[in-house]
Amino acid sequence: MKHLIIGGSKGIGAGLVQLFVANGEECIVICRSQTEQVEGVQYIHLDVTTDELPDIEQLKTITYCPGSINLKPISSLKEDDFLSDFTVNVLGAVRVIKKYHRQLKTNNGSIVLFSTVAVGQGMPYHTSVAASKAGVEGLTRSLAAEFAPNIRVNCIAPTITDTPLASGLLRNEKIRENTAERHPLKRFLEPNEVAGMAAYLHSHLARGITGQVIGIDAGLSRLRG
C-alpha cells in the first residue's frame, strides 16, 4: 500500500514524506523540479495542473500540497490571478482525485487537502487565495459526503508556515518577529507540525474524522491576541 504525496519535495509535503518513511511506509512523490531525494521514495516529475497523470495502483492515501500565496489588493489583481490560484489549488486537486480515487476506494483510503487560516478569518490582500482555498474547503466536504464510507476526506487550514512557499513573507528577522507577534501563541508554524496533522488524519486513529477543516493557526482565528 502506497502514499501519494503531490508536492512531497518541499515544505509541508516533504515533512510528511519524512514521517511516512520513518514509519517504514512506501511513498510516491509528484513534483515539477528535481530536488534532493529521500532514499526509497519514488519521485515523478510533472505538473499536476497540465500533464498526464501516470497510473498508480494500490494507494492508501493522497495528500495534495501545491498551493499559492498571491497577496495583493483587489485593485492590483487581474482575473488571471484568480484563475491561476484556482488552477493550482482546486483544479490540480480535482485532477488528482478524479484520476486516483478508485485506487483508494478499495483500500479504505484517506485524502488530505490544504486550505489556509485566511478563509475562516478575513485578511486584507488575500482575496484570490482565500477564494480558491474556500473552494478547497467546499471540495473537502462534498467529496467526504460522496466518498463515505469508503474514503475519508479532510483539510488542514494552517497559518503562515516556514516553507519555500512562504519564504517571501518571512524574508527577514524583523518580519519573522512581527509575524510571530500577531499570533496569540506568539509563533508561526514549522512544516513538521502541519505534516504531523496530515499524518494523523491519514492514520487509523483518525478513522472517525471526515469532512473536517482542521485549523492549525497558533490561535489566530479563534482567540484575541
Ligand SMILES: NC(=O)c1ccc[n+]([C@@H]2O[C@H](COP(=O)([O-])OP(=O)(O)OC[C@H]3O[C@@H](n4cnc5c(N)ncnc54)[C@H](OP(=O)(O)O)[C@@H]3O)[C@@H](O)[C@H]2O)c1
Ligand atoms: N506555507 C504557508 O505559510 C501556508 C499557509 C497556509 C496554507 N498553506 C498551504 O499548505 C500547502 C503546502 O504548502 P507549502 O508551504 O508546503 O508549499 P511549498 O513549499 O510551495 O511546497 C509545494 C510543493 O508542491 C509542489 N508543486 C507545486 N506546484 C506543483 C504543480 N503544479 N505540480 C506538481 N507539483 C507542484 C512543489 O514542488 P515543485 O515546485 O518542484 O513542483 C512542492 O513540492 C499549500 O496548499 C499551501 O497553500 C501554506
